[in-house]
Amino acid sequence: MTKQDIFNQIKKKQSFLCVGLDTDLTKIPQYLLENEDPIYTFNRAIIDATAPYCVAFKPNLAFYESEGINGWLAFSKTVAYIRQRYPEMFIIADAKRGDIGNTSEMYAATFFNEMDLDAVTVAPYMGEDSVKPFLGYRDKWVILLALTSNRGSHDFQFTKDENGERLFEKVLKVSKEWATEDQMMYVVGATQGKLFEDVRKIVPDHFLLVPGVGAQGGSLEEVCQYGMNKSCGLLVNSSRGIIYADNSEDFALSAGKEARKIQLEMKALLEIYL
Numbered sequence: 001m002t003k004q005d006i007f008n009q010i011k012k013k014q015s016f017l018c019v020g021l022d023t024d025l026t027k028i029p030q031y032l033l034e035n036e037d038p039i040y041t042f043n044r045a046i047i048d049a050t051a052p053y054c055v056a057f058k059p060n061l062a063f064y065e066s067e068g069i070n071g072w073l074a075f076s077k078t079v080a081y082i083r084q085r086y087p088e089m090f091i092i093a094d095a096k097r098g099d100i101g102n103t104s105e106m107y108a109a110t111f112f113n114e115m116d117l118d119a120v121t122v123a124p125y126m127g128e129d130s131v132k133p134f135l136g137y138r139d140k141w142v143i144l145l146a147l148t149s150n151r152g153s154h155d156f157q158f159t160k161d162e163n164g165e166r167l168f169e170k171v172l173k174v175s176k177e178w179a180t181e182d183q184m185m186y187v188v189g190a191t192q193g194k195l196f197e198d199v200r201k202i203v204p205d206h207f208l209l210v211p212g213v214g215a216q217g218g219s220l221e222e223v224c225q226y227g228m229n230k231s232c233g234l235l236v237n238s239s240r241g242i243i244y245a246d247n248s249e250d251f252a253l254s255a256g257k258e259a260r261k262i263q264l265e266m267k268a269l270l271e272i273y274l
């Protein structure tokens with residue numbers, strides 16, 4: 001999928017919502033545990049209910065790997081289900097991978113050959129040779145961690161060099177030379193508010209994956225005010241705020257309503273800032 005394809009979907013759906021499939025067996029309605037594959041059953045219902053209002057899905061691998069072989073099967077079936085039913089969706093493996101070159105090659109093959117993901121999140125810490133193996137696949141994306149949404153982002157990402165440049169700025173400046181805008185996006189947390197302005201000074205035209213609205217309290221309005229560009233340039237993720245909106249038998253209905261609510265906000269924001 002190209003940048004233009006993503007933007008076309010955003011215009012069509014008037015949404016730049018990414019629904020995070022962080023499926024936790026202790027949080028889903030407990031009656032689902034009677035199913036043979038509760039994770040997949042839950043995901044299918046959430047996907048069907050929210051698909052009209054979003055342009056992307058982001059399963060976070062931690063929630064699947066922690067369930068061992070059953071988790072991997074549920075992950076794989078979930079990706080196949082989205083591909084088959086909603087081929088226009090952008091599917092992100094939130095895996096935060098990155099290792100020495102030959103190991104990264106295996107990670108890339110996992111998500112782009114063995115499975116059919118559009119994008120994988122990658123940590124920049126090990127540098128260019130750890131990221132490059134993910135970039136050798138046509139129409140597939142690396143989403144590089146740049147400025148994360150958590151409190152710990154302050155531990156390293158704001159460290160300044162002798163010229164006053166912060167580490168997240170260095171990550172953006174250096175890594176944008178490794179790939180085109182059709183291959184690389186960046187993770188920037190919604191909780192970082194006005195700092196989107198600084199990010200946009202370095203990467204004005206790239207897409208950003210933005211987690212941190214909903215459960216983490218980031219402001220969608222602020223993200224748009226400081227981060228939206230002429231192709232929207234934003235995929236804003238919400239996981240818990242949508243998928244755990246309700247713990248009853250109506251969980252999917254409620255998730256759909258929550259996604260619809262955000263989509264309507266996004267529609268209004270697109271009218272203001274695009």
Ligand SMILES: O=c1ccn([C@@H]2O[C@H](COP(=O)(O)O)[C@@H](O)[C@H]2O)c(=O)[nH]1
Pocket residue numbers: 020022060094147148149150187188189211212213214215216237238239240241
């Ligand atoms: O900086 C980051 C990078 C990744 N995440 C991930 O996004 C979702 C957020 O979930 P919510 O329930 O909407 O808070 C989750 O998978 C995180 O691991 C992030 O939050 N911040």
